[in-house]
Amino acid sequence: xxxxxxxxxxxxxxxxxALIDIAKDISEGxxxxxxxxxxxxxxxDLRTVVRxxxxxxILTAKDEKGLAALRHSASHVMAQAxxxxxxxxxxxxxxxxxxxxxxxxDPAEPITAEDLPKIExxxxxxxxxxxxxxxxxxxxKEAIAxxxxxxxxxxxxxxxDLPEDAQISFYEQGEFTDLCAGPHLMNxxxxxxxxxxxxxxxxxxxxxxxxxxxxxxxxxxxAKKEELxxxxxxxxxxxKRDHRKLGRELKLFMMxxxxxxxxxxxxxxxILKNTLLDxxxxxxxxxxxxxxxxxxxxxxxLWETSGHWDHYKNNMYTTVIDEEDYAVKPxxxxxxxxxxxxxxxxxxxxxxxxxELGLVHRHEKSGQLHGLMRVRCFTQDDAHIFMTPEQIKDExxxxxxxxxxxxxxxxxxxxxxLSTRPEDSMGSDEDWEMATEGLRGALDELSLPYVxxxxxxxxxxxxxxFHLEDSIGRTWQCGTIQLDFQLPQRFELExxxxxxxxxxxxxxxxxxxxxxxxxxxxxxxxxxxxFPTWLAxxxxxxxxxxxxxxxxxxxxxxxxxxxxxxxxxxxRSEKIGYKIREAQTAKIPYMLVVGQKEAQEGNVSVRSRFxxxxxxxxxxxxxxxxxxxxxxKAIRKGETA
Numbered sequence: 001x002x003x004x005x006x007x008x009x010x011x012x013x014x015x016x017x018a019l020i021d022i023a024k025d026i027s028e029g030x031x032x033x034x035x036x037x038x039x040x041x042x043x044x045d046l047r048t049v050v051r052x053x054x055x056x057x058i059l060t061a062k063d064e065k066g067l068a069a070l071r072h073s074a075s076h077v078m079a080q081a082x083x084x085x086x087x088x089x090x091x092x093x094x095x096x097x098x099x100x101x102x103x104x105x106d107p108a109e110p111i112t113a114e115d116l117p118k119i120e121x122x123x124x125x126x127x128x129x130x131x132x133x134x135x136x137x138x139x140x141k142e143a144i145a146x147x148x149x150x151x152x153x154x155x156x157x158x159x160x161d162l163p164e165d166a167q168i169s170f171y172e173q174g175e176f177t178d179l180c181a182g183p184h185l186m187n188x189x190x191x192x193x194x195x196x197x198x199x200x201x202x203x204x205x206x207x208x209x210x211x212x213x214x215x216x217x218x219x220x221x222x223a224k225k226e227e228l229x230x231x232x233x234x235x236x237x238x239x240k241r242d243h244r245k246l247g248r249e250l251k252l253f254m255m256x257x258x259x260x261x262x263x264x265x266x267x268x269x270x271i272l273k274n275t276l277l278d279x280x281x282x283x284x285x286x287x288x289x290x291x292x293x294x295x296x297x298x299x300x301x302l303w304e305t306s307g308h309w310d311h312y313k314n315n316m317y318t319t320v321i322d323e324e325d326y327a328v329k330p331x332x333x334x335x336x337x338x339x340x341x342x343x344x345x346x347x348x349x350x351x352x353x354x355x356e357l358g359l360v361h362r363h364e365k366s367g368q369l370h371g372l373m374r375v376r377c378f379t380q381d382d383a384h385i386f387m388t389p390e391q392i393k394d395e396x397x398x399x400x401x402x403x404x405x406x407x408x409x410x411x412x413x414x415x416x417x418l419s420t421r422p423e424d425s426m427g428s429d430e431d432w433e434m435a436t437e438g439l440r441g442a443l444d445e446l447s448l449p450y451v452x453x454x455x456x457x458x459x460x461x462x463x464x465x466f467h468l469e470d471s472i473g474r475t476w477q478c479g480t481i482q483l484d485f486q487l488p489q490r491f492e493l494e495x496x497x498x499x500x501x502x503x504x505x506x507x508x509x510x511x512x513x514x515x516x517x518x519x520x521x522x523x524x525x526x527x528x529x530x531f532p533t534w535l536a537x538x539x540x541x542x543x544x545x546x547x548x549x550x551x552x553x554x555x556x557x558x559x560x561x562x563x564x565x566x567x568x569x570x571x572r573s574e575k576i577g578y579k580i581r582e583a584q585t586a587k588i589p590y591m592l593v594v595g596q597k598e599a600q601e602g603n604v605s606v607r608s609r610f611x612x613x614x615x616x617x618x619x620x621x622x623x624x625x626x627x628x629x630x631x632x633k634a635i636r637k638g639e640t641a
Contacts, residue, residue: 003050006057013050020046020186023058033223034058035066035190036183043069045135045183061223071096073133073185074123074195074221079103080176081122082217086111091178092154092205092214099231100220104203106154111215116197119217123195130189131173135182143168147179154205155179194228195221198235202367209365237472243524244371250529250586252520252537253372261369261376263517268537271566272520275535277357279633280381280513287402289355289383294335296359300325305490306334307426311459315363332358333484333509336384337491340505345495350505351387351395357516358382372521379516385508386493392506396442396464396481399510403466403479406512410523411635412468415475416448419456419463426459431485436462438483458509460486470526478514478522483507530587530609534630540567541583545576545595552599556592556619563623565630580607590626610636 003011003022011025019039023046024031037044038057043065050056059066075094078101082089086107094103105111111119138146140162147155158179159168171180173188185191197219205211222228239245247253252269255262265273281291297319303309308316308331317328329335336354345352361377368374387395407414418439421432439462443450450464457463466479484507487493497503513519523531533539540560544553553569560567570579576593583591593605597616604622606614617625629636 001050002053004053004055006055016049016051018047018049019044019056019058022050022056026058030058030060033060033062035061035063035185036069038065043183046186047135067223068096069183069185070191070223071101071221072180072182073188074191074219075101075103076133076171076173076176076178076180076184077123077126077188077191078119078197078217078219079105079178080126080173081119082107082111083176084122084126085115085118090154091152093158094178100198100218102216102218104205104214104216106205106212106214111200111217113200116200116217120195120197124193126174127188127191127193129174130187132187133171133173133184135169135171135184137167137169140164140166140168143170143179146170146177150177152179191221192223194223194225195219196228196232204367207365209367234472238474238525241472241525241528242371243373243521246524246529247371247521250524250537252524255371260366261364261374263372263375263377269520271537272531272535273516276513276516276520280355280357283402283405284353284355284383287353287398289353291355291357292336292339293356294332294339294358295329296361297321297326297328298334300327302334302338303327306337306487307460307490308334311424311426317361317363328361329358330360330362332356332360332380332382333384333487333507334491336382337487337493337507340384340386341491341493345386345505347388347495347497347503350495351385351391353383353385355381355383372517372524375515375517378518381511381513381516383508383510385510386488386495386505387508388495388497388503389506392438392483393442393445395508396439396483397446399481399508400442400446400448400464403481403510403512407466407468407479409633410526412470412526414466414468414479416443416450417453417456417465417467418443418450419453419458419465421457421462422455422459424459425457427461427486427489432462435483435485439464439481458482458484460484461509468522470522471528472525476518476522478519479512480510480514482509484509528587531589532633532635533589533626534633536587536589537566538568538586538588539565539626539630540590540592541579541586541588542567542569543576543579543583543591543593544569544571545593547571547573549594549596549599553594556594556604559619560623563627565623565626584609592622 001013019037020034023034034046036059037046040054061067061070079091079094082105088108090106092104140159143159144156169181171178171182171184197217199218201216202213203216205214220231251266252272253266254264256264312330316330319326358380360380364374364376385395420436461482461484463480463482465477467475467477469475488505488507493505494502495505542553542557544550550571557567557569580591589609591607598604602619603616604619606617606622608614
């Protein structure tokens with residue numbers, strides 16, 4: 001039997017070998033660290049016996065799939081601990097997720113955050129017991145009987161959704177048996193000591209708000225305690241940076257029960273938002289875009305033509321006008337298509353780049369709403385580009401460069417994913433192949449590294465997604481480029497080519513910020529509310545030492561205003577130390593302290609958020625300095641730390 005390893009090395013064995021034995025044969029260290037194996041790309045438990053020639057890859061917790069197997073095994077340990085402590089609890093699902101794992105349970109008595117240490121202690125016992133984790137399968141009928149006998153109705157429901165002839169997979173450790181496809185570690189001891197239960201939340205069974213609310217217990221696990229400690233430190237930092245908390249403290253935005261998921265921007269938040277939009281308009285004008293605006297409500301027939309009614313209607317708000325059905329737009333693209341179709345077009349008009357800061361509404365479930373990150377109403381920095389087939393690569397490259405320009409400005413690094421055709425899609429195989437290769441070719445020409453995300457494209461075309469990384473290592477999907485052959489066909493769009501004949505244009509959908517609201521939430525957390533000077537709602541706070549110097553403070557304020565600098569003056573009868581601390585808490589970039597000496601000399605005493613006391617300066621020199629910082633949209637060293 002010949003085994004080919006990931007690096008191309010070949011090993012020969014005279015008899016079948018378990019994956020764990022192959023790992024040990026490669027090296028003792030790999031045998032100790034192994035979490036699972038892959039046979040010809042398919043994930044398998046380490047107990048799996050290899051009986052024929054194949055490619056084998058041994059994965060550890062350093063690999064994404066290996067870490068997922070460790071966390072999935074930890075979720076089973078947690079479920080077993082819960083069943084020991086609360087025997088009447090019914091189990092639902094317990095997957096690994098991006099930063100840990102969770103288990104949804106239906107307890108007979110409430111489980112609260114105060115119970116988490118007790119569950120952790122029981123998990124420790126189970127891990128110490130060193131229970132073998134073994135897989136077995138049953139025919140569907142026997143699997144249902146087993147779960148009915150154990151009193152697990154949610155598991156029974158899951159099994160009933162599987163095909164009649166399916167062999168149902170279970171994992172057993174000690175007295176605990178769970179329905180699961182796996183793969184898992186070999187022994188509970190292998191879960192190790194680097195785990196922690198983090199929080200409790202409510203979650204509807206199967207994500208349906210009409211179903212019962214279950215208790216979701218979140219946790220995480222790593223291979224090493226140092227990795228766990230680093231993660232927990234980052235989570236504490238994330239709590240401090242929570243945009244909902246900072247949004248209230250800095251008076252940027254608010255939420256209200258009168259409109260769940262519909263954010264209210266306060267005056268300072270509007271300054272921040274409008275500053276971003278001014279920047280958006282400037283770079284799009286430079287890149288050759290024209291700006292349009294399309295209606296928020298449009299007739300149902302339009303959404304049927306576009307395909308949104310069939311593919312997205314459950315997320316759309318609807319109304320009736322003059323006895324006809326209308327929908328509040330969840331996307332801007334059909335409106336952009338109508339603008340294109342409003343007059344005849346020539347190949348000389350293409351590419352036509354149309355940008356829109358469009359207000360869209362989407363019906364998100366109440367349990368999924370999260371500050372500005374997940375809302376029901378937001379402004380999308382959309383653009384739709386209409387072009388000839390020959391222009392595809394250059395336009396995609398132009399958009400990718402514009403997105404790079406935006407993310408670089410804020411200090412974000414990012415990675416790129418190419419998402420291919422989903423199951424729920426429309427259009428021919430030929431169109432999808434051409435569109436996918438167009439995106440792939442542009443990425444290759446830009447020398448942009450990317451990974452392929454199979455089946456995650458839009459229903460009308462493949463896409464390139466940009467995942468930016470913030471200052472504490474979290475990733476966010478914001479920018480996207482989607483290539484679309486379908487809408488131009490469905491709306492019968494045309495242009496007159498150089499040959500005098502009618503041709504069908506090709507369409508790009510793209511965003512840079514994505515949702516403006518969500519991007520603001522990301523920026524709040526990225527900068528911990530301490531925005532670069534050009535973005536800060538208040539750029540300078542003038543601080544008179546006492547009321548005697550308020551008049552000079554007003555002169556300074558007026559001069560700042562004339563220079564286009566956003567400034568306020570603290571006129572309260574408070575000590576200067578208190579005023580400085582208040583300005584620092586409000587994360588104001590610069591504070592200008594003015595007293596007798598400053599008034600006599602026409603100077604200001606400069607304090608900054610970045611360096612503390614920066615000494616005395618002529619007012620005009622300070623204005624020139626901060627004006628340069630604003631105009632260059634500079635980020636000072638350490639601003640995102």
